[in-house]
Amino acid sequence: xxxxxxxxxxxxxxxxxxxxxxxxxxxxxxxxxxxxxxxxxxxxxxxxxxxxxxxxxxxxxxxxxxxxxxxxxxxxxxxxxxxxxxxxxxxxxxxxxxxxxxxxxxxxxxxxxxxxxxxxxxxxxxxxxxxxxxxxxxxxxxxxxxxxxxxxxxxxxxxxxxxxxxxxx
Numbered sequence: 001x002x003x004x005x006x007x008x009x010x011x012x013x014x015x016x017x018x019x020x021x022x023x024x025x026x027x028x029x030x031x032x033x034x035x036x037x038x039x040x041x042x043x044x045x046x047x048x049x050x051x052x053x054x055x056x057x058x059x060x061x062x063x064x065x066x067x068x069x070x071x072x073x074x075x076x077x078x079x080x081x082x083x084x085x086x087x088x089x090x091x092x093x094x095x096x097x098x099x100x101x102x103x104x105x106x107x108x109x110x111x112x113x114x115x116x117x118x119x120x121x122x123x124x125x126x127x128x129x130x131x132x133x134x135x136x137x138x139x140x141x142x143x144x145x146x147x148x149x150x151x152x153x154x155x156x157x158x159x160x161x162x163x164x165x166x167x168x169x
Contacts, residue, residue: 019076022111027086028067029097031120036062037091039070045106046080061091064118074106082106086116
């Protein structure tokens with residue numbers, strides 16, 4: 001198992017070695033993520049999880065949006081059902097946002113693509129954990145007209161008689 005973990009993931013911006021696999025990873029976010037210095041990537045291939053690998057970013061610090069791509073290379077021994085867990089880190093190594101790819105198949109000597117959507121900072125109270133916007137706290141019962149009813153905000157009519165000048169000038 002240790003040998004499998006060592007050989008599992010060799011990340012590089014360049015192409016893969018003979019027999020290795022290449023993944024073009026698109027990193028996007030569902031909100032704004034800024035000050036990204038580098039990425040930490042964990043790959044789970046055929047049930048074995050790699051050690052964290054650091055991926056430097058050209059033009060760091062970067063922000064999402066817009067999405068960007070990085071190239072990943074895997075050793076020739078890595079194949080099977082694969083997921084990528086990506087964490088965006090600032091220059092001090094603090095996590096900014098993270099996400100996991102949908103499963104895909106990694107095959108020797110093949111190139112494939114993957115997408116990771118980071119949970120961005122859409123709102124401060126939602127940044128710590130992902131939320132499904134269909135959750136019970138946003139059900140229609142919470143947003144009835146009674147909750148948002150307001151008094152009439154219309155201004156009184158300013159008829160000509162209200163602003164008429166006195167006649168004795």
